[in-house]
Amino acid sequence: MGANPPCASCKLLRRRCGKDCIFAPYFPSDDPHKFALVHKVFGASNVSKMLLELPVHQRADAVSSLVFEAGARVRDPVYGCVGAISHLQNQVSQLKMQLAVAQAEILCIRMQQEEALASLLPLTCF
């Protein structure tokens, strides 16, 4: 081991953590759970491949999304992230319906208001 402790990935995989380690910037040694999660769901080799295919400035975001996705899969092994998508899609549908009802109500009240005014105005004119 050098001056720095190996990153969480190299520690778990029991390998030397070199200066060019693809995982080190995103999986610090003090947060072993984060790498364990993505390793369990995607496999270290796949994560490494995915990161290598991305430009450096996008890798931190990719790691965050992979950790989120892996967490969702561990919490819900059947649906993972797709469960959250499905729940949100239902919520969007319900909100669209509620909004349409509210907008129809506004239209309806405005029409009633105009009709009421039209029927009352002649009386107030005389």
Place this chain on the structure above:
Amino acid sequence: MGANPPCASCKLLRRRCGKDCIFAPYFPSDDPHKFALVHKVFGASNVSKMLLELPVHQRADAVSSLVFEAGARVRDPVYGCVGAISHLQNQVSQLKMQLAVAQAEILCIRMQQEEALASLLPLTCF
């Protein structure tokens, strides 16, 4: 090869497709792309482990969600499914805001309506 062609997974992994193949019920030979997707993102070994940890009646749903998730990751290597979740969360926030505005408008019109009626009614009584 037996009477049946090997499933898409065994074909890609170049292995014998036995009667107890964990992949065969979900990855038919005529749809090789489906397995190639989950293999690329999760790895065949992880997919096999995930399926084995689930009761048989939940495996088809798990495969569908894994295929969906893998497809999202291939289309968007940085955010994958999490991009869709983020988009849907924004949509939910916007719809909630629009709904709140519409409901406030309904309340406001109702109050105006009551005020208008209250000021006109005395005139119509005489």
